[in-house]
Amino acid sequence: MNVDIDHVRALMVEACRRSAVPAESVDLVVDHYLLGETQGKYSHGVAKFCFESQFFGERQxxxxxxxxxxxxxxxxxxxxxxxxxxxxxxxxxxxxxxxxxxxxxxxxxxxxxxxxxxxxxxxxxxxxxxxxxxxxxxxxxxxxxxxxxxxxxxxxxxxxxxxxxxxxxxxxxKSPMGVLWEARRGAAQLPAESFVDLDGDFTVDPHLAESAMxxxxxxxxxxxxxxxxxxxxxxxxxxxxxxxxxxxxxxxxxxxxxxxxxxxxxxPNNNARLVEVMEGVGTRDSQPFRIPGRRSRAHVRKVTALGKLDIPDSVYRRLRARAAGDFVSD
Missing domain, CATH: 3.30.1370.60 (Malate/L-lactate/L-sulpholactate dehydrogenase, NADPH binding domain)
Structure with a gap:
């Protein structure tokens, strides 16, 4: 579902307040997980915030x-x-x-x-x-x-x-463990040849997967x-x-x-020259050579301009529960 970024942020801030995150740390915590979401690293964005927020109150x-x-x-x-x-x-x-x-x-x-x-x-x-x-x-x-x-x-x-x-x-x-956790919650298949079962055989079943490859x-x-x-x-x-x-x-x-x-x-100048070399690398499909970090930045710019996040219904429900003070439901 498409949700306004500002609304998602407000729910995350309220969840932090409910879990007694120190006021001076709230922006740092919320902005960190929102950045993961806007970069397209969904297993490390809002879903990860919903999972980790259950432990916020354990800080000593x-x-x-x-x-x-x-x-x-x-x-x-x-x-x-x-x-x-x-x-x-x-x-x-x-x-x-x-x-x-x-x-x-x-x-x-x-x-x-x-x-x-x-x-x-x-x-x-x-x-x-x-x-x-x-x-x-x-x-x-x-x-x-x-x-x-x-x-x-x-x-x-x-x-x-x-x-x-x-x-x-x-x-x-090949895939982060967050992918496995979310697949188990949503009954989705895993990426091929990324996880193995107890016998060491590849599996796409999140309930049979035991190890990441x-x-x-x-x-x-x-x-x-x-x-x-x-x-x-x-x-x-x-x-x-x-x-x-x-x-x-x-x-x-x-x-x-x-x-x-x-x-x-x-x-920095030498590093910039190396980046220029990479920008000039030819590819077989004539597409621009993929330079680390640029795809994530482009995704952030696109999502920020739209002002909306495409969040799975199940993740949005968990986020609303966290904002209401429920850190148990999954």
Whole structure:
């Protein structure tokens, strides 16, 4: 159904009020999930807000740094709401990068957020190379295996250019787990060859699916494994089957200041020249070469101009329930 963006936002704000989100954090939380929706990342937009809002009241306090040495810092988020704790970690990473050339922040004991790209882009707009990643429970596996042993391990990175930052935001599974959750709620089929059952066979039945499939065969597995380590053992956080809950899930935020390596104005300029090269890449179908982040930005512009969101009836019902103070119905 088509719903005015302002109306959706008002319902989200009311849901935050009902769940005792601090007034100074409401806009940050609502805008984060609305951005995911307007980018077309529906599994990480309003539906994700409806799911995560049931935990907002579990926050215990503001994030605090519990250990730091050199470029590294570890943050105990104290079960803070995901977008709020991520904003905190990004700022710490940026501060350390300004002082030391790099900031590498590991965070644990936090609620989840939606898309990763806003945090990486925040760092890029400050002139840094920004990298953001997190793990999850062991919900993914590799082709040929039957046992899930990795988190879904998404990653986003961004660099400044002379225009908009160049931004990548991707899961290391073929489809995010949010797709599975929504398919179970709506009795929809899953994307082909994206999830496997208990025997390791591909399935499109959301009720038979047990694991998300890592992309790219053995090479994709290697990328996911690196993220697992960088969100886990690097900071002494649990990994794989050791991640037992939201509160033991690791998050990593990295800011790198190129000026410490001698690069000043040339960093965004060189990145912009690379983007120009990509813009000139020929394709077999004569369509423009797909540059990371541009499709999402175009979707935001289109939706914003229309002033409406196309939201499934079931998600809209859940959102209205949250705004009425019902954080249980699904």
């Amino acid at each position: 306090g503001s994030p605090r740094t519990v250990r730091e040495r050199g470029v590294l810092a570890i943050v105990d988020a104290q079960r803070e709401i995901g977008p709020v704790s991520a904003d905190h970690a990004v700022r710490i990473a940026a501060d350390r990068a300004r002082e030391l050339g790099a900031g590498i922040v590991g965070m644990i004991n936090t609620q989840r957020y939606g898309i990763l790209s806003p945090w990486a882009e925040h760092l890029a707009r400050a002139g840094f190379l920004g990298i953001v990643m997190n793990t999850s429970r062991a919900d993914s596996t590799v082709e040929g295996a039957r046992t899930p042993f990795l988190g879904v391990n998404p990653i986003s990175y961004a660099v400044p250019t002379t225009g908009e930052p160049l931004v990548v935001d991707m899961s290391t599974t 890592v992309f790219g065969g053995h090479k994709g597995f290697a990328v996911s494994l690196l993220i697992q380590i960088m969100t886990g053992s690097l900071f002494g956080f649990p990994m794989g089957p050791g991640v037992e809950s939201t509160w033991t899930t690791g998050y990593t935020f990295i800011a790198i200041d190129p000026s410490f390596g001698g690069e000043l104005d040339d960093f």
